Amino acid sequence: MELFYMQEPPEDGRLTLRGPEARHIARVLRHRIGDRVYVTDGRGSEYETELVLVKADRVVGRVKGRQERPREPRHRVTLAQAVLKGDKLTQVCEQAAELGVGEFIPMQTARTIGRLSSTKLERLRAVALSGMKSSTGTVTLEIHPMNLEALVAGLGRFDQALLAYEEERRVGLDEVLRPDVESLLVLIGPEGGFEPHEIQALRQAGAVSFSMGPRRLRAETAGIVALAMVMQLLGDLGWHEHKTTLRGGAIGSW
Amino acid sequence: MELFYMQEPPEDGRLTLRGPEARHIARVLRHRIGDRVYVTDGRGSEYETELVLVKADRVVGRVKGRQERPREPRHRVTLAQAVLKGDKLTQVCEQAAELGVGEFIPMQTARTIGRLSSTKLERLRAVALSGMKSSTGTVTLEIHPMNLEALVAGLGRFDQALLAYEEERRVGLDEVLRPDVESLLVLIGPEGGFEPHEIQALRQAGAVSFSMGPRRLRAETAGIVALAMVMQLLGDLGWHEHKTTLRGGAIGSW
Numbered sequence: 012m013e014l015f016y017m018q019e020p021p022e023d024g025r026l027t028l029r030g031p032e033a034r035h036i037a038r039v040l041r042h043r044i045g046d047r048v049y050v051t052d053g054r055g056s057e058y059e060t061e062l063v064l065v066k067a068d069r070v071v072g073r074v075k076g077r078q079e080r081p082r083e084p085r086h087r088v089t090l091a092q093a094v095l096k097g098d099k100l101t102q103v104c105e106q107a108a109e110l111g112v113g114e115f116i117p118m119q120t121a122r123t124i125g126r127l128s129s130t131k132l133e134r135l136r137a138v139a140l141s142g143m144k145s146s147t148g149t150v151t152l153e154i155h156p157m158n159l160e161a162l163v164a165g166l167g168r169f170d171q172a173l174l175a176y177e178e179e180r181r182v183g184l185d186e187v188l189r190p191d192v193e194s195l196l197v198l199i200g201p202e203g204g205f206e207p208h209e210i211q212a213l214r215q216a217g218a219v220s221f222s223m224g225p226r227r228l229r230a231e232t233a234g235i236v237a238l239a240m241v242m243q244l245l246g247d248l249g250w251h252e253h254k255t256t257l258r259g260g261a262i263g264s265w
Numbered sequence: 266m267e268l269f270y271m272q273e274p275p276e277d278g279r280l281t282l283r284g285p286e287a288r289h290i291a292r293v294l295r296h297r298i299g300d301r302v303y304v305t306d307g308r309g310s311e312y313e314t315e316l317v318l319v320k321a322d323r324v325v326g327r328v329k330g331r332q333e334r335p336r337e338p339r340h341r342v343t344l345a346q347a348v349l350k351g352d353k354l355t356q357v358c359e360q361a362a363e364l365g366v367g368e369f370i371p372m373q374t375a376r377t378i379g380r381l382s383s384t385k386l387e388r389l390r391a392v393a394l395s396g397m398k399s400s401t402g403t404v405t406l407e408i409h410p411m412n413l414e415a416l417v418a419g420l421g422r423f424d425q426a427l428l429a430y431e432e433e434r435r436v437g438l439d440e441v442l443r444p445d446v447e448s449l450l451v452l453i454g455p456e457g458g459f460e461p462h463e464i465q466a467l468r469q470a471g472a473v474s475f476s477m478g479p480r481r482l483r484a485e486t487a488g489i490v491a492l493a494m495v496m497q498l499l500g501d502l503g504w505h506e507h508k509t510t511l512r513g514g515a516i517g518s519w
Contacts, residue, residue, distance in 0.1 A: 082479040102356070106486045146480040183503030224502050225336040226400040232360045235486070239493035240502060248478050248494060249437030 013040065014057070014147045015050045016140060024074045026050050026060055033070040036062075048072060053143065053151035055080045083150055084111045084247035087194040089169065091116035091162055092234045093201035096125040099231040104135045106235045108142025108152040110242060113194075115139065119158040122203035127156050159209055162198075166216040169196040174213055175237050176220035177204060177227060184221045184237075188244050197241055199234045267294065268311070268401045269304045270394060278328045280304050280314055287324040290316075302326060307397065307405035309334045337404055338365045338501035341448040343423065345370035345416055346488045347455035350379040353485040358389045360489045362396025362406040364496060367448075369393065373412040376457035381410050413463055416452075420470040423450040428467055429491050430474035431458060431481060438475045438494050451495055453488045 015032050028036065028050070036042045042065055050058045050072065056079060060072025090107050094100055094117050104115050117127050117135065132154070139152040166172050170192040173184070188195075198218065205213070214220070228236060242248045269286050282290065282304065290296045298319055304312045304326065310333060314326025344361050348354055348371050358369050371381050371389065386408070393406040420426050424446040427438070442449075452472065459467070468474070482490060496502045 106483075106489075109480065109482050109486050110490070111480060145483060148480060184497075185503070222503060226363065226365060226402060228363050229360075229399060232363050232489070235360075235489055236364070236493040236502070239490040240497050243438075243494050243497060248490070249439070249476060 012049055012147060014144050014149075015048060016053055016144055017050050018052060020052065021058065021074050025063070026058060026072045026074060028070045028072070029068060034067050036070045037065050037067045042070075047075070051143075051149040053140070053149070055083070055150050057081055057149045078149075080149055082111070082147055084242060084245070086192065086242075086245045086247055087113040088238065088241060088245075088247075089114040089116060089194070089196045090234060090238060091118045091157070091196060091198045093118050093120050093199060093230060094123050094125045094127050095201070095230055099229075100125065100127075100131070101134055101138050103231050103234040104152070104154070105138035105142040107238060108139045108148070109146040110238055111146070111148050111150070111247070112152055112238060113150070114153045114155060116162065117154070117156045118162060118198075119156075120201055120209060121159075121206045123201045124203075132156065159205075159212075163212050163216045166196070166213075166218065168194070170194050172196040172198065172213070172216070172218040173237075173241070174198045174205075174210070174218045174220040175200070175223055175233055176210065177222075178210075179220045179222040182219075182221050184223070184240050185244060187219045187221050188241065192245075195241065195245075197237050199230055199237060202230050266303060266401060268398050268403075269302060270307055270398055271304050272306060274306065275312065275328050279317070280312060280326045280328060282324045282326070283322060288321050290324045291319050291321045296324075301329070305397075305403040307394070307403070309337070309404050311335055311403045332403075334403055336365070336401055338496060338499070340446065340496075340499045340501055341367040342492065342495060342499075342501075343368040343370060343448070343450045344488060344492060345372045345411070345450060345452045347372050347374050347377045347453060347484065348379040348381050349455070349484055353483075354379065354381075354385070355388055355392050357485050357488040358406070358408070359392035359396040361492060362393045362402070363400040364492055365400070365402050365404070365501070366406055366492060367404070368407045368409060370416065371408070371410045372416060372452075373410075374455055374463060375413075375460045377455045378457075386410065413459075413466075417466050417470045420450070420467075420472065422448070424448050426450040426452065426467070426470070426472040427495070428452045428459075428464070428472045428474040429454070429477055429487055430464065431476075432464075433474045433476040436473075436475050438477070438491075439498060441473045441475050442495065442498050446499075449495065449499075451491050453484055453491060456484050 046062045058074050059076040062072050064071035300316045312328045313330040316326050318325035389408050
């Protein structure tokens with residue numbers, strides 16, 4: 012299934028796609044009138060539509076059904092990843108979007124080397140969208156750059172905050188992850204690690220550290236591996252019954 | 266800890282490093298005579314050495330101790346990843362090396378688009394080495410390019426073969442992974458998926474398919490996520506008692 016993205020809600024039961032999305036449907040996939048395509052608004056809704064107009068600059072679909080969050084994880088996971096040099100941050104961000112992570116925080120810490128330019132931030136937003144679409148997700152990964160102090164100050168909004176810490180020698184993730192969490196923050200420091208006063212501030216705010224094993228993973232590898240570990244333990248990386256809410260949905264109800 | 270790589274075994278209790286490794290020790294890290302550095306042979310041995318000569322083109326260390334496989338996973342995991350375009354295959358290979366995967370198989374399948382040039386293969390070997398070193402691993406990731414037919418024919422050398430399959434709708438990894446395996450193969454198909462006859466051949470040879478959830482992950486993301494899932498379930502991504510064998514080791518025994 013191919014999933015398209017359009018922010019605007021349907022009007023009179025019709026969706027209009029323009030720009031690259033329209034061109035892709037008309038020119039690359041060569042869809043025709045009568046074909047079914049799926050469109051998400053990036054806010055959880057997925058519309059099944061029947062194409063009634065196909066032009067390279069404009070495609071119109073009649074909405075035949077709607078699903079809410081059909082393939083989203085049940086838990087809201089946030090990844091705070093210290094800003095990385097080059098395109099490594101982009102890589103982690105896109106992979107997080109593919110997994111259905113809720114929020115991505117490019118984080119400034121004491122030892123962060125890279126800087127988050129506005130160009131880089133725009134690039135993060137772009138790959139978050141492409142990661143959602145390629146993985147057939149329906150909720151856009153939110154991106155909120157923040158320094159560590161601001162993150163610590165707002166730590167209370169998460170049910171639990173977990174800190175991948177290379178000095179942690181005993182505690183594995185499965186020992187600290189609370190099974191009842193609904194929202195979870197995972198923190199990955201810069202290549203040089205967090206500074207001791209940062210670890211202290213995080214712990215005082217309630218963050219719990221865990222070990223990912225005796226090896227030293229590169230920051231971008233630690234990010235995606237920690238997400239996979241957390242989501243597997245939460246049951247969000249297998250095939251389960253989704254909390255899918257069908258609204259409308261019957262043909263003609265739009 | 267900084268880990269250096271040198272294939273040759275010590276002679277008379279001394280290791281000699283040359284080329285980039287020597288230059289890095291002498292010029293970048295500015296080590297001096299008397300400093301301790303660690304050197305691995307990529308075959309499981311790690312030597313603690315005391316520097317007795319430090320020049321930009323030659324560094325000599327006296328071996329003070331030796332450990333066997335101090336930070337290796339307990340299970341031998343092999344990743345067979347269908348060849349990918351661009352540098353995505355390199356990315357997965359390097360991350361696999363960081364995790365301590367034993368073998369990486371760049372795989373040709375019916376729908377594989379990218380080709381494995383000799384340049385690309387050399388690049389894989391280079392990142393396998395740098396991934397080992399950066400993660401303080403002591404065993405080089407083996408790289409064995411293969412087409413799917415050859416892999417199927419040799420499937421018997423693995424205790425279990427697991428196939429990430431997007432059409433698998435019910436079975437999660439935790440339901441199929443045998444807890445008693447020592448060697449395990451994980452297969453990740455190309456972007457277009459395996460062909461039905463390939464799935465059939467794999468299953469006839471004993472491979473078991475599993476689902477990574479309802480979302481469609483890009484091949485390179487599927488690779489690293491599957492590795493993280495498998496290694497977490499096997500207990501190889503936490504802090505555990507390692508099967509470390511100390512041989513010699515006492516100061517002066519060399």
